[in-house]
Amino acid sequence: MGFFSTSRPFEKHLGQAKEVLESNWMGSYTRPANGLYPHQWNWDSAFIALGYANYLPQRGRRELGRLFAAQWPNGMVPHIVFNPDYLGGYFPEPDFWQCPQGRQTSGLTMPPLHAEACLRLHRLAHDQESSRGFLAEMFPKLLQGHRYLYRERDPEREGLIYIRHPWESGRDNAPAWDAPLGAIDLNQVSIPAYQRRDLDKGVDQEQRPADEDYDRYVYLVDLFRRLDYDEAAIQKECPFLVQDIGFNSILCRDNRALKEIAGLLGKDQGEIEEWYQQTSKGIRDKLWSEDYGRFESFDLRAQKFLDSPTAMGFMPLYAGVVDSAKSAQLFGQMDSVSFCGLRQGNCFAIPDYDMTAEDYSEVNYWRGPVWLNINWMLAQGLEDYGYYFESQILRKDILELAVRFGFREYYDSHKGLGLGSKQFSWSAALFIDVLE
Numbered sequence: 001m002g003f004f005s006t007s008r009p010f011e012k013h014l015g016q017a018k019e020v021l022e023s024n025w026m027g028s029y030t031r032p033a034n035g036l037y038p039h040q041w042n043w044d045s046a047f048i049a050l051g052y053a054n055y056l057p058q059r060g061r062r063e064l065g066r067l068f069a070a071q072w073p074n075g076m077v078p079h080i081v082f083n084p085d086y087l088g089g090y091f092p093e094p095d096f097w098q099c100p101q102g103r104q105t106s107g108l109t110m111p112p113l114h115a116e117a118c119l120r121l122h123r124l125a126h127d128q129e130s131s132r133g134f135l136a137e138m139f140p141k142l143l144q145g146h147r148y149l150y151r152e153r154d155p156e157r158e159g160l161i162y163i164r165h166p167w168e169s170g171r172d173n174a175p176a177w178d179a180p181l182g183a184i185d186l187n188q189v190s191i192p193a194y195q196r197r198d199l200d201k202g203v204d205q206e207q208r209p210a211d212e213d214y215d216r217y218v219y220l221v222d223l224f225r226r227l228d229y230d231e232a233a234i235q236k237e238c239p240f241l242v243q244d245i246g247f248n249s250i251l252c253r254d255n256r257a258l259k260e261i262a263g264l265l266g267k268d269q270g271e272i273e274e275w276y277q278q279t280s281k282g283i284r285d286k287l288w289s290e291d292y293g294r295f296e297s298f299d300l301r302a303q304k305f306l307d308s309p310t311a312m313g314f315m316p317l318y319a320g321v322v323d324s325a326k327s328a329q330l331f332g333q334m335d336s337v338s339f340c341g342l343r344q345g346n347c348f349a350i351p352d353y354d355m356t357a358e359d360y361s362e363v364n365y366w367r368g369p370v371w372l373n374i375n376w377m378l379a380q381g382l383e384d385y386g387y388y389f390e391s392q393i394l395r396k397d398i399l400e401l402a403v404r405f406g407f408r409e410y411y412d413s414h415k416g417l418g419l420g421s422k423q424f425s426w427s428a429a430l431f432i433d434v435l436e
């Protein structure tokens, strides 16, 4: 993004950020981190490619190329692409997922930022001709990916797609999922035997999801494999079906990027424009809760809004779908004690969850800490709506958190302290993007 390229204090850390990505480069993709995450993750790869776009575009293209090489025939871009040389350290791996045709992937997807990443790779490319070739190669795959979502995940054609597992949101144990997951009564269902592999990797258990969350994650995976990953059957039986405000906002913005790519390639933009319009409208009309006075996710099973003030309520700014009055309202909510008051007191950046909520946690995973990828998206949204100064504050915090506490997976929202994995790829990649 380049705002801080003259900002000397951060410069020497640029090399360190690049070293993090280098140390996580596995020859054809970048693992999110050593230890907890040896395989390739879907949205991580998009953030990572956005970082590479600034200095190593060839690698960014390979990163996305490998992810999309594992795209399912129905168009779904899987949430994990496994590395057969590194099996045994993560749970669940292909033996548990049992995907059709023995695919070495998970059976879920994740928020799509890949058109955005491709477009950035193209914009920053020095060699426009080969970059165009890359865009031409990626375009049909990106299109298939979005088509899958609208065809299979939007039963009422509302322009809003559902997620069917918390992992699909990328925010695994966000408090928002407590209610829909609670519909899975652990005393009533049978859960196959399994062993978590995330608790012996040097990250405190208090920073990771609870065992009851994992039981439910596993229950859902077991349901999908029993139903042979047949979406129509899953739609009928899955207890967790949510129109996530985060996922839909990201998808909406990705449609804009995809449309631009279509334009650059001289392809038809009609279908994409339609998706964009439908999802914009869906977010504005259906996902705004007048009762709560905020954007919320909608539980399709219970047919009601979730009630969980997470930072995702601000993501329509990133989607670019609200008018200026609504953007001011969202900004007011962001600029409050609930969400840090844009760096009030000791707070750093925007935490993932309302800091005044009873079940808010400073250190537990997606239940309160600060995540750099979310702040990177919110900074973009704020800038688009004219909140330049505030977006700069968020970007500066992204840099400061990484410099002071390392390229960590997430950060304590009061003290900043780094949490989760060390040498975390997307934290390094987005640091590079903000600085370059």
Ligand code: 9WN
Pocket: 032, 037, 041, 042, 043, 044, 079, 167, 170, 171, 172, 198
């Ligand atoms: C499950 C890789 C991924 C991120 C997610 C984050 C975490 C996985 C896990 O790690 O999820 O997909 O095992 O906890 O929640 O956002 O993509 O970095």
